[in-house]
Amino acid sequence: MLQNQKFPAYFYRKNMDYDQLIQAPLFRGIKSEEIEKILTGIDKKFKKFKAGTLIVHSGDPVTSLIIVISGVVKGEMVDYSGRVIKIEDIPAPGALASAFLFGNKNLFPVNVVALSDTELMIIEKQVFIRLLMNNDIILSNFLDMISNRSQFLSEKIRFLNFKTIKGKLAQFILQRTMNDRSSFNLGMTQTELADYFAVARPSLSRVLGELEDEGLIEARGKAIKVIDRTRLLKLTSD
Amino acid sequence: MLQNQKFPAYFYRKNMDYDQLIQAPLFRGIKSEEIEKILTGIDKKFKKFKAGTLIVHSGDPVTSLIIVISGVVKGEMVDYSGRVIKIEDIPAPGALASAFLFGNKNLFPVNVVALSDTELMIIEKQVFIRLLMNNDIILSNFLDMISNRSQFLSEKIRFLNFKTIKGKLAQFILQRTMNDRSSFNLGMTQTELADYFAVARPSLSRVLGELEDEGLIEARGKAIKVIDRTRLLKLTSD
DNA sequence: AGAAAATTGTAACAAATGTTACAAAATCAA
DNA sequence: TTGATTTTGTAACATTTGTTACAATTTTCT
Structure with a gap:
């Protein structure tokens, strides 16, 4: 889905204001100038979506790290009868499906829909791995992110049990x-x-x-x- | 718990047979000589436990990566009435609580008990981070491990819902x-x-x-x- | 093979939960 | 503030699940 869509040229841009990314879990502890320096050095894409747009389809392959730069998206499951179940909101500057970039099942578990006008930053997996190896803070932050996810799920299962x-x-x-x-x-x-x-x-x-x-x-x-x-x-x- | 126990000297050793580690998820895709080279270069400890021993207490801090070199351990929860609920078995060459080394809650969620005579390899977190940054295969493998954990938990929650x-x-x-x-x-x-x-x-x-x-x-x-x-x-x- | 242990099917009954519906209360938006 | 919307409490009743118990079956171990 993501990779097949065509957008008008202005939907893509090379420069942006990196200040908003200081808040992102992935860049926690890194100064905004430093973030800018890191990001200008790597391949990445930006895409914009209007409110209400379907951004990814459940089952689409996860091949990149996707960060919500601005706006809010939601994950939702669709069941057999077509009924939609909302799973969670992800406001900027969160990441999409970060626990599905690695591991054996690199497929989006949910549909992702833009709740408001939304801008995403997309970094290919290979590029991202290099970034992780070159920056110990980002590495730590990413490990924290997916570990926190696990910990959250573990705790939830403790209730459900x-x-x-x-x-x-x-x-x-x-x-x-x-x-x-x-x-x-x-x-x-x-x-x-x-x-x-x-x-x-x-x-x-x-x-x-x-x-x-x-x-x-x-x-x-x-x-x-x-x-x-x-x-x-x-x-x-x- | 782990760090307070005293063992006879022979329980600690500097050299071992690394062949068994080829099977470990963390070292997948790395040849045994290579594994040996990597491991000899870093600080680590080995500890042995007799079958039945309590290895870690639920709530103990997780400060190191712990790999089961040989034997089988189990995780178990203890509830208020003292009743024990078995959670899972971890046979060699698996890792203990890898999703709790990073993130915000670095505490063992369960007791860990040796089911058979068991040997563990212990690598301090800081040492491990350096290892991750220096070896892209190990980095990928570790990311796979904790991501797989998340994916497993996600799927489980889908049932429980x-x-x-x-x-x-x-x-x-x-x-x-x-x-x-x-x-x-x-x-x-x-x-x-x-x-x-x-x-x-x-x-x-x-x-x-x-x-x-x-x-x-x-x-x-x-x-x-x-x-x-x-x-x-x-x-x-x- | 044969004994012992674990697993499974089943039944009767108790307990917990779901469903639906409606009114009261709280919260939100104009 | 007021009116609209959402949330909450509650009740009656249907459905599902838990509990306990026991026998039949299967698996494991020797």
Whole structure:
């Protein structure tokens, strides 16, 4: 998909403002002038997409590192019945499918759609490997990026492995109140959390209510307060 | 844990047979003499553990790359009630927790126990980064290793996201019969698959039976044959 | 081959979750 | 602020899953 599309000439350009890239995980710890120096020395492409455009198709090969320079894109899965399930948003200056550039399955696992007008920077894999070998900060940063991805997924699986919603919730709450904090803010809506747990929304709501009724937690809006840590821990042994 | 233990002198040695490392994912594509040359040039340690020994404690910091030179180790989680859940076996010549050497959370997520007499090779993170920068094959291999880990976890989450066991099973079966093959071998026992799905074993057995009764698949032992692909696909839209 | 161990099928029942629907509450946007 | 939209609580009921138990079958080990 990406490689077959034709764009008007102005969609490609050789120079740009590298300042925005200081925020990118890949360039963390590198000064903007330094980033500019590094990038001007290597082959790369820029492409722009209008809001709503399909940028890559699920199943397309991943042959390059793709960084969102500006705008926001989303990953989405399409199931058999054609229904679309949103997976995640990737705002600038994030990278697309960085865990699929290497490894055995170099295929996009999702469709990628531009949520807003978007500009991408594209660096071929071979070029990128050379970049990694020549710059230890970028190497470290990239290793951090894909390792963080793994760590995120590992943690998610830890929730999903609990058979009951109570178990998942207990694990989730304990996880967020590790450092002696007794309360924390559910950073999302119940609808989103239900999705995250792969569970029906009213079921989650019900279980939250039960935990409160039983005096394990107090929930006021999105603020969760742990009342009985010990009994929460017990729920963790499915 | 690892760094505090004391061993008899013979547990440490400077020279070893590097032939076994040709099989290691980290050294794939490198000849054994080359591996020897690379490894003799860098700082490393070897440690041996008797079968049954606790090698690392869940929560210990990950500061080095650890490769299982010989033997088999297992990762296990311990829950609140002290019950132990086995996570995975890592036979030689695999690496321990490679996705936790980098990234933000450099802590072992599990206990690691020697299943048999085991020898480990330990390379400090800083030394390892230098190795990655000096050898593009090792760099590629390591990127492949942690990327494969991510890809494995992503796929697992795809199953777990289905709310019903039927959905999980359908996705699982379709996944394994992509390349026009209509049948495949369940590479594990139902008990293990039930664990993988985070689901009770009799429930899995029941659903397998239902799929067969309804004529979607045929199951004879561990051999699964797809009969009605279309209806299986439909189950995939939870 | 034969005994022992692990795996599988199955049934009855309890428990948890999903579904649908609707109203109350909170949040967002004009 | 107000009106619109989204989120949340809740209830009734259907469906799915878990639990326990036991026998049949298969695999493993000697």
